[in-house]
Amino acid sequence: MQNKWALPFAILAGIFIVSIRFTPYPLSYAVKVLPILLLLVIAVRAPAFRGRMPLIAAIFFSGCGDVILDLGFKGAFIAGLASFLTAHLFYVGVFALHFQLQKKLLVVTLAGIVLPAAMAVFLWPHLGELKLPVAVYVTAIASMFLASVNRSQVNSSLIFGAMFFLISDSVLTLNKFYAPIPAARYAIMATYYLAQYLIVTGLTDEQGYFWFAGRDDDWLRVDGENIASAQIEQALFRHPDVVLAGVYAVPDDVVGDSVMAALQLRPGAHFDAAEFEGFLAAQTDFGTKWMPAFVRVMQEIPVTATAKVMRRQLREQRWRTDDPLWWKPRMDEPYRRMSAEDVAAWEARFAPGTLTRL
Secondary structure, eight states: OOOHHHHHHHHHHHHHHGGEEEEEEEETHHHHHHHHHHHHHHHHHSSTTTHHHHHHHHHHHHHHHHHHHOOOOTTTTHHHHHHHHHHHHHHHHHTTTOOOOOOOHHHHHHHHHHHHHHHHEEEEEEEEHHHHHHHHHHHHHHHHHHHHHHHHHOOHHHHHHHHHHHHHHHHIIIIIIIOOTHHHHHHHHHHHHHHHHHHHHHHHTTTTTTTTOOOOTTEEETTTTOOOHHHHHHHHHHHTEEEEOOOEEEEEETTTEEEEEEEEEOOOOOHEEEEEHHHHOOOOOOOOOTTOOOEESSSOOOTTOOOBBBBHHHHHTTTTOOOOEOOOOOOTTTOOOOOOHHHHHHHHHHHTTTTOOO
């Protein structure tokens, strides 16, 4: 994988980090905020998705905090703290849109509670009049980390991004309130820039904006158009009954790939094909070729140890399943249950042996 923004971001971040020894210098705040402005451009240019506006707001307030802290006027620390607090709350909001407790990551969740709390207790005697603001800030950043871990789709970029935020702020508070740390500003800015980059690109990567992995389970090619599985999955996750979803390509003798979706519904929910189709059609950012031709409703979707949907396994099974299966014989027709006879007729359309090679 290659990301066209990685190198420009690294260069801009590196320029400020190298120049830290000379700060403050004229317009140092502008140099400091340039990497964040690049992330803002990335978010603005990304395709519309649920949570994009809060993401843009989070980046904006982060940039404001950078400028405020660099200007160093009286009260700058409190103002900067407030700006970053606002940014973290927006990040919490974005992450929490897909909240789901990840029992497999319970140890990580507990660490996200215990470590910030331990840091706050350790620094409490040294905070003076800033006890309340720092306590609120620590609660916000711990909440951001917990929300990054406990999502319906585990995103390692978000988890590591939130973790580097914790590291950056820990170094900052220890350096400011406890004892000077050698090269603290270098460590603070390096981990801060890395945190912002991982979070922003991690979120936009979920929409299929940057990456073309070349892996069949990540991308579909429908009637000549490349479509990221993640883009369609994000739309499916908006449905109130969908707990987990996986989207993958299955063969189609006319358009190349058909879109197939596996759904895991909340307990007690029932799949209503007409309502489901209407819900997707009403999504303003839902592409005309994104409508699943096949929908498989599963009791439990198979996932990896890190809770990622095992799309490759689902793709290999295709429509050969005992799970309830709906399909559209034609995309302008409504969904109906797919029978064994339908499966046999569909597979008969393919040349002998072609399905076994997919």
